[in-house]
Amino acid sequence: MSATETVQITLTGALFDILLKDSAGGNLISNADGDRIASALGSLGPDVKLVRLRTDGQDFCRGRVSPMPRPGAAVTAQDLKQVVAEPALRVYEALRTTPVPVMSVVRGPALGYGCGLVAASDISVAAESATFAVPELERDIPPTLVMTALMGRIPLKAIAHMVLSREPITAKLALEWGLVTKVVAPDALDQEAEDLTRAILGYGLEAVRAVKEFLRHAPGLGGAAQCSLAANLAGAALSARFAQPRSP
Numbered sequence: 584m585s586a587t588e589t590v591q592i593t594l595t596g597a598l599f600d601i602l603l604k605d606s607a608g609g610n611l612i613s614n615a616d617g618d619r620i621a622s623a624l625g626s627l628g629p630d631v632k633l634v635r636l637r638t639d640g641q642d643f644c645r646g647r648v649s650p651m652p653r654p655g656a657a658v659t660a661q662d663l664k665q666v667v668a669e670p671a672l673r674v675y676e677a678l679r680t681t682p683v684p685v686m687s688v689v690r691g692p693a694l695g696y697g698c699g700l701v702a703a704s705d706i707s708v709a710a711e712s713a714t715f716a717v718p719e720l721e722r723d724i725p726p727t728l729v730m731t732a733l734m735g736r737i738p739l740k741a742i743a744h745m746v747l748s749r750e751p752i753t754a755k756l757a758l759e760w761g762l763v764t765k766v767v768a769p770d771a772l773d774q775e776a777e778d779l780t781r782a783i784l785g786y787g788l789e790a791v792r793a794v795k796e797f798l799r800h801a802p803g804l805g806g807a808a809q810c811s812l813a814a815n816l817a818g819a820a821l822s823a824r825f826a827q828p829r830s831p
Contacts, residue, residue: 590616592623597632597784599623599683606640612696613648614670621677632791633783634681636704637688637776643713644697647671668728671696675732678703684783684795688776689713690769692751698762699732705798707763708779709754710772715762716751735802737761789820 589610591602601620603610612620624634638644650666678685678700687704690713698715701707717733719726726746733742737760745752754766767775783791793816801809 589613590620592619594628594631597630597788598780599627599631599634601634601636603636603638603644604640606638606642606691609645610638610640610642610697611646611648612644612674614650614666617647617670617674621673624677624681627681627683630788631683632786632788633683633780634678634685635688635776635780636678636685636700638690641691641712643687643689643691643693644700645692646695646697671699671728672731675699675703675728680799682792682795684791684798686776686779686783688772689754689763690772692716694751695719695726695729698745699729702729702732702736702762705795706765706779708765708767708772708776709757709763710769711754711766712769713754713757713763713766714751715745715754715757716749717745718749720746721749733762787820787824789823793817793820 589603589605589608589612591600591604593600593602601623603612605611627634650670684706685704687701687707689701689707689709691710692714693701694716695718698717701715717726717729719729730742730746733745741760744750752760752762754763757763758766765775797812797816801812804812
């Protein structure tokens with residue numbers, strides 16, 4: 584199913600693929616693109632095990648199609664919130680709350696909104712050629728939306744450095760900070776992503792979804808509550824392995 588010229592969404596068995604197809608144009612995401620992605624993630628079928636976000640070119644995502652009103656337009660703070668802020672936040676939230684792991688595959692630049700997509704993913708495999716930056720302050724736009732995606736993924740001082748310096752960071756530094764989970768040579772990226780995809784799709788559905796639920800909820804819990812959540816999720820997933828069909 585093709586969502587737009589920039590975004591292609593396909594479902595193949597238990598794999599839900601989001602492919603950014605306009606690398607020549609920087610894979611800029613419009614509000615309409617983002618809303619389609621968020622809507623699709625919010626209605627995943629019960630058999631999906633993995634969401635994979637990748638591109639068919641060099642750029643990952645250089646940001647989004649500017650939703651800012653034209654200069655001189657009469658707009659209110661509420662207008663800007665609805666048009667500028669909420670569409671991006673919906674996508675980040677959809678990635679975080681999707682009931683299965685989200686994997687991003689990054690070959691080239693991930694800037695601003697694109698950096699937020701990587702941060703909102705559960706695992707991110709990057710080529711050594713990938714770079715990450717939050718350049719919004721160049722236009723005096725406070726990048727608080729992207730910062731919500733980075734929060735809890737990388738240290739607070741690292742967020743401050745990315746935002747205030749606007750300097751691109753390398754894949755190696757992104758790995759050290761925790762923005763990505765593995766870095767490989769550019770010519771090994773596709774195989775690395777395929778191997779990881781195959782591994783995740785080989786696990787039991789209940790086990791994979793339990794892992795995502797723990798990743799989603801455990802960070803906000805105290806030690807005892809984390810242990811309780813872990814036990815309940817493990818018990819529910821394991822019980823599915825031993826469940827026997829009931830006789831009519």
